[in-house]
Amino acid sequence: MSALAYGIQLPVQAQSTLFAEAWEAGAGPEDLVAVARAAERAGFGYLACCDHVAVPRRLARAMSTVWYDPVATLAHLAAVTGRIRLLSHVAVVGLRHPLLTAKQYATLDHLSGGRLVLGVGAGHVREEFEALGVDFERRGALLDETVDALRAALGPQEFPEHHGKFYDFEGLGQRPRPAQPAVPLWVGGSSPAAVRRAALKGDGWLPQGDARERLPAQVARLRRLRDEAGAEGPFTVGAIAEPLYVGRPGWDTGPWTLTGAPEEIAGSLRAYPAMGVDQIQVRFRSRSRAELIEQIELFGAEVAPRLQ
Template sequence: MYIGITSPVVTGHPATLAEWERDAGIVELARVAETADSLGFHHLTCSEHVAVPTDVAAERGGVYWDPLATFGYLAARTSRIRFNTRVLVLGYHHPLEIAKRYGTLDTVSGGRLVLGLGVGSLEEEFDLLGAPFADRGARADEALTALRACMSTPTPEFHGVYYDFDDVYVRPHAIQPRVPFWIGGRTARSLRRATTLGDGWLPFGLTLEQTETMLQRAELPQGFEVVLSPSRSLDPLGSRDLTLRALDRRRQAGATIVSTAVSATGVEHYCDQLHALRDLAPEIGAAFDAQPLSDIDESATRT
């Protein structure tokens, strides 16, 4: 099992935003990224919302950093850690747009992109962006197939109901031969979508027991990632045993990767917590620095 970091600062959700994050910015975020990178954590995250209606922001928060710009900067400050969009809403983008923009990110980061992708649920945001909402599930399924067809090639071709393209050139594109797609969701359909069209599942809004039940009923492909998050931020310095139990409980539930936030009073405390988490995690079998990046054709970096 690997451990990634749910990035601080980039998401201003009222239920999880720490006081120190309110005045923090790119300097503090880069400090966290560099520390997590040096310690061998698996990934950092960044969510996507384009424009959150004011009344919805009171519940979900209104601060959401753009993942492409954020990860582009952090790629230059790190060398190993992966970048996980958590999640891109498929209905907001044409597959070729994702392939070009995030394929470029994969190139400049040396093949460290993990695309977290989802159907989306905020109808008001769909309306603001002029994106169809009613058939978003069917559109998302086709978008995933189209995205797989165009993510890692300069001459993609796809013919479907919603998306149709050929005789086009997309360069640069992703240098990973197969960019991992982790599919977000909280339904059995989202898990089926993940097992048939993706490489991993990012459940949210479920109890651990509900997640376990759904996983037990599913047939997971070999190498499929199950990415689970603790219900609250971990405090390895202050609550060692609780931290170990939270990690081990998710491993027992089927997690191949845990993505977690840590509690902190400031950026230095946050980095100290990362060091403590790194020291504790091997006790429950968590691995660091052990998962190689995908084999990449060196010539692809010149495309």
Template sequence: MQIGVSTPVVFQFPGSCSKWERDGEIEDLAEIAQAADELGFAYLTCAEHVAVPVEVAAQRGGTYWDPAVTLAYLAACTQRIKLATSVVVLGYHHPLALAKRYGTLDRISGGRLVLGVGVGSLPEEFDLLGADFANRGVRADDAMRALRAALSQREPVYSGTHYEFEGMLVEPHAVQARVPLWVGGRSLRSLRRACAFGDGWMPFGLSDSALGEMLAKVELPEGFEVVLPAGPLDPGGDPEGTTRRLVELREAGATGVTVTIAAESSAHYRDQLASLRQLADGMEANVR
């Protein structure tokens, strides 16, 4: 089971982020990314919101660093760890704009992109950007088909229900022959979308029982990733609880876990990463 890190500072969710993150500096972010890379964690994440209504921010958070810019910076700070959007909202972008922006990121990172995508859920943000909220699901399906046709191609060709392109040059493009596409969501439709067009599913806000019921209703493709959230975890202060939660998620069907880590400072966060690595390694050793 791979373990990725919900990058601190860049996304501050009420009730989950630590107090130190509110004043976190870019140097903190670089040091944490380097520590996660050196410790062998699977990926770092960054979410997307352009603008969140003030009244919504109290529940969803209001701090969202731009994922393309942020992950490009993290690419320069690291060597091996993958860089995952969690998630980009498909309705806010033309597929070729995503193919260019994140294909460039894949190239400068040496093929480390994981493109997490979602349909979006904030009507106010859709309205602000002139995007179609009512038909976001069907547009997202077509956008995913278009992305699959375009991400790794110099001269992509696609004709679908909402997007069509041919005779256009996209350079640079992704260096991976197949960029992993993970779909975010919490509905059975999002899982089916992920199985049909993607390589993985990143659900959120589901109980283990609800998750199991959904997974039982579909046939997962070979190599399909089920990436579940965990946290806030306190691997240094509560190693038993941390290990127990990771085991629970693996038994629930997770092939990957994105962890949020409780910490009192940037230095403490790095210590927590080291403790988590030891716990995860011990857990995997027991499985073998």
């Protein structure tokens, strides 16, 4: 069994009450840089940043309105790191014309030396779509075509071409081109439509909130859909692990947090590749930037080598 890859959703850049720690409210760019550098030193495969343009008042108490722009954030962190990959988890690409999205992310890939992984999703906030003049009810169909358009617009051609129901373009040049010959495109979401979209249009799948017991059936469906369609090429199956704390915390980390010695945590996480998962996204409980970095370092040094 190959090693299980691992990445991290960045703190600070999104502050939903579902996952943000108290210390993040007073944090800023210097904290993001410190965490990104620590993750790279610890062997993490990617840094992830999510996407919301504007949060309506009815959702602001739960979601907060702190959502850093993923392109700006990942570009900033690309300049202070050298190896770690840069993942949008996820970009709501249906909110923007694919040529605009391609311009932004092709530039990011070019500037970072080919480190982009473009994660995309359908979105869920109706007011966000309405404010930008996009039909919320058709977001699934729009995303399907946007993925096709982005395949063309992020490919090697200086003058990409796409002819579809929502978008039609040709003869419009964009440089710089991405540094990668093909930017990996991972599809997020756990609904039947999202899983199908990932299987048939993506290079990987990013589940959203699937508990461990749901993953084997989801992965089996992915594989079946790809086999039936004759899909070829590499495909990365992801999962979001439970909140982690390496060691005995001595404080209340919540009922769902996986804690314990490195071997205990590694032993639990080794269940993921047995389900067909290739990479996990981890999040650590912490009370400060220093504690988070300590957790990242402990995971890289003591847990990761045991993820076989």
